[in-house]
Amino acid sequence: MANSATKDLKTGKWLVQFRYTDWTGQTKKTTKRGFDTKREAEEWLRNFLAAKASDVDMKFSSLVELYFEDLSKRLREYTLRNKHYLIDGKILPYFRDKCVSKITPADIRKWQAEILSQGYADTYVRSVYNQLNAIFNYAVTFYNLRENPCHKAGSIGKKNAEEMLYWTKDEFDTFIAAVSNKPMSKIIFTTLFYTGLREGELLALTPADIDFESCTLSVNKSYQRIEKRDVITDPKTLKSKRIISIPQFLADELQAYIHSIYGIKRNSRIFPHTKHYLTKEMVRGCNASGVKRIRIHDLRHSHCALLFSLGVTPLEAAERLGHDDPKTTLRIYAHVYPDSGKRISDKLNQLYVEK
Secondary structure, three states: OOOEEEEOOOOOOEEEEEEEEOOOOOEEEEEEEEEOOHHHHHHHHHHHHHHHOOOOOOEHHHHHHHHHHHHOOOOOHHHHHHHHHHHHHHOHHHHOOOEHHHOOHHHHHHHHHHHHOOOOOHHHHHHHHHHHHHHHHHHHHHOOOOOOHHHHHOOOOOOOOOOOOOOOHHHHHHHHHHHOOOHHHHHHHHHHHHHOOOHHHHHOOOHHHEEOOOOEEEEOOEEEEEOOEEEEEOOOOHHHOEEEEOOHHHHHHHHHHHHOOOOOOOOOOOOOOOHHHHHHHHHHHHHHHOOOOOOOOHHHHHHHHHHHHOOOOHHHHHHHHOOOOHHHHHHHHHHHOOOHHHHHHHHHHHHHHOO
């Protein structure tokens, strides 16, 4: 069988019949049909064989296909969808037909300039750049690309926002009063503020996850809404699986709320809504109360700030929040208490004066 294009007599289009060696070392033969021109068929074949041979002369789009094929076995569906959103929308349109081995740091700089010109937030720009960098790192590691062109081009954007938004307890109390006319909204936001749960962790909660005698809450799963499907997955990271203590008043409020739900089972979701509901109620509460608008995720930062105000150490807070790296908690601490160094030096000075 020759690796060349021929006319498909049945359809009038072009096809390629070819052999290739798969990842197990076995030789396979196959046919690809439906090309409008011979040139299109032969170009597709060259690109396919280059990809199968781990040849970086493949098109960038083929590398992306291989990248996602590999990640599909390692990442959650929701995480993959987020990657697809960034890569398909912000990276592929620029690099799709370029040969991987011929993409230069200058090409990366031109792409960066285009992304920067669109006025995105610094943290979003960094997220998009990180996806491109990861694709080239994958090519270096598994497809023998000589070097990652992103490294010479340099990064763009910022990893963290300069200002971290959070609510004080007074701000939260003002907000919660504005949404208390909806019992579900009241208990949802109260739980988020006093536990620091992620949105998906909260929406996956079932009565079986709460021990009302010991006042503990087990975090062992996460909820996502994907293509009109309710999807329950493991939490974000291994560290995210945790048991946290909750205050007695919250245990009482959760128990009363669960008892008010007719026919709820031990493994039914307590809050059968999506993240859209949370966002809509957040906007409603902020508009009604006049409290500054923050993201749902910023309620985790608010909980962290609350813990620090109570004297909880960053390490203890990290365990409670399920942070993989305590540095994440310390970063929040630095945002919440930017003057901590001055406060420490003042205390040391006072200690010296009082001796």
